[in-house]
Amino acid sequence: MATVFKALSDPTRRRVLELLRKGPMTAGEIADHFRVSKPTMSAHFAILRDAGLIASEKQGKQVVYELQLSVLEDALLSFMHGLGWEQRARPARARKSTMEAQTR
């Protein structure tokens, strides 16, 4: 269960799960929705896969991801979404990017 909470603690990963609710998507299609590097995105996928929240299948050169949530995990995700954690996460991310810009 700790791996599930770890996976759901990140807003990017929660957003990936929300995207996959619409149906299976390739890694590229999911990555198009985020402004993060490919290795970072791969790391997010790996964490979600290790937690058993998504399943991947290789189709030719592409990797297709699909949602694999139990009812409890589904409820947990919806609960976090309902609490508006995505909105709360944005200022934190904005602060982080400002900090990164300042350090540069």
Next chain:
Amino acid sequence: MKRVTTPTLGFLAITAVMMVIALAQRSGSIDRAFAFRGIVACLGLMTLLAGNFLPKLRPLALREGRATRIAGAERRAGWMLVLMGLALVVLALLAPVELTRAIAPIVALVGVGWIELDWIWAAWLSRPTPGEAAVSRSGGEQRIIAAWLLFGLAYLLVTASLKFTFGSAGWARDLGAWIMVGFAFAYSVMQVLVPRQKKKCT
């Protein structure tokens, strides 16, 4: 296979508890009402467990097809089973025995019936278009195990509900058999009608 382990072990553990309760009642260690509550609570827990893991095990998605619609049907069935399980556990623990005896079978039969109809409806909406070819998905073994677990649960729920309501009457057993045939039919229709697409696997 890892994903199937937890629900399978859970099923076995709950079945063992149910057997202990039945033996304890037969030997006179616990009274009839207590045994009844225990059996209903165990059935509720079993339903809850199956419902929770059902969308993860994907028993319907044996082949490629209308992934989102099929996943939706599995998700709805999972939620329905979880709600049924919670209702059965609450009834077993809190309600008077007579009320539980009257309502628990209705909860179980309505739930199983609703899932049957929903799966048939989803299968009908997902029927193949001409020219669609087929290929099996990976992870088929664990899905088959998941399907058997589901059949086992449905059989338990239906037979227990009918026994609680009508006793051991012959026609009640027949009705139970027909409900199970309906459940198997819904599953088979889903497997046959779900369209399949050719894909290149590496």
